[in-house]
Amino acid sequence: MTGGAAGAYERMLAVAVAALHERDPERLWPMVAEALPGLIGGEALIYKLGEWTDRTGAMGLSPAAAAHFGRLDGIDGIGAIGDEAMAVLRRGYPFADHYVTAGAARRPGTARRMAGKGWADSRTAGTISRLMDADHVLALPLPGTATPVTGCMVYRAGGDFTEDHVRIAEQMQPLLAGVEQQRQLLERWRATTTPPEATAESGLTPRQVTVLLLLADALTASAIAHRLGISVRTVHKHVESLYRKLGTRDRVSTVLRAQEIGLLPRRTGR
Missing domain, CATH: 1.10.10.10 (Winged helix-like DNA-binding domain superfamily/Winged helix DNA-binding domain)
Incomplete structure (x- = not known):
């Protein structure tokens, strides 16, 4: 593990430890979403903990992503964006298709590497550019999940995510899986x-x-x-x-x- 990767992992470990001491399951992923983008070279994040389809499932936003949507609100914001643009974000092209064909492999990867030259001209790339001022996406799926994309998508402008960013994201996966397991158990406990x-x-x-x-x-x-x-x-x-x-x-x-x-x-x- 490189020095940068080790430092990022240590900072994420501190976030995960804090999350494991949180009693409210609804606060766990917002804590992670605030810290994670900066640790892997991103600027904003959307997390999805249920099945990632183009019409269903709630999404959680990092503060930076929420700020982008808030800036658009009243102009071309969530209400005016409409279901079509939100469906593009929910579908998570090209990740859903990739992870379906990849079977059990749930390694992080970038949209450009998965979609190739078609990424820049895709509807998803155009949508995230318009909504979030971003050019690139890194998928960070939770390991051991059955749905195509369960986890996070991290966004950035300018150059693509580097191989180091992808490696750090892969090292984060067990921590994120632990946070999600904790959330599910606390939800179950609170419900009963x-x-x-x-x-x-x-x-x-x-x-x-x-x-x-x-x-x-x-x-x-x-x-x-x-x-x-x-x-x-x-x-x-x-x-x-x-x-x-x-x-x-x-x-x-x-x-x-x-x-x-x-x-x-x-x-x-x-």
Whole structure:
């Protein structure tokens, strides 16, 4: 890893650590979106965590991307842009087509390299130039996803993203996958419990809560480590912290105690 790549990775790691201490799942990706573009040579970012189709799915914006859209609002902004231009952004040409044919490969790549000479004359290139004053796009997909594009698209003006930028983006993928896994688990937790008071009293961190959720699913330490992208040793440390904070000695009593104090929903029908 080069010095620049190492520095970018360390800064992104700090963002990821901060995200793992955030209790509100809706704040995780905005934190990432604000920091990530500058670490890989970009200026603005759009992230998409659901299936990337040309008509469905919400998009999240980095502050710079939001500023571009805000500047256009009332002139040629989101309301006036219309569904057609937004569909172009949602579709993510040429990335969706590329990742479908590439199968499981989810390596970052640039639009120019994937589309070749046709990129500059494409509708997508014209749209991002008009909406975001950008000339180039780098796709940073989340690894292990089934949909064609799930992750981020980073935009910049001027010269294309370099090979170093692409390598740094690839090194960021596991961190981003961990943030997304954390978001999904916190969303699930929030949907099935009333956690704030119980969490405050128990002293659990958001990361410990996600481990607790997976314990309740009867996952082994190895399975939890694989799901969260951490080591088995780290899982055991989280489990030990759960025992200490909840005053328990094993997994079963830990899950039962968490259900008793409202950290986990009580299971019925068993």
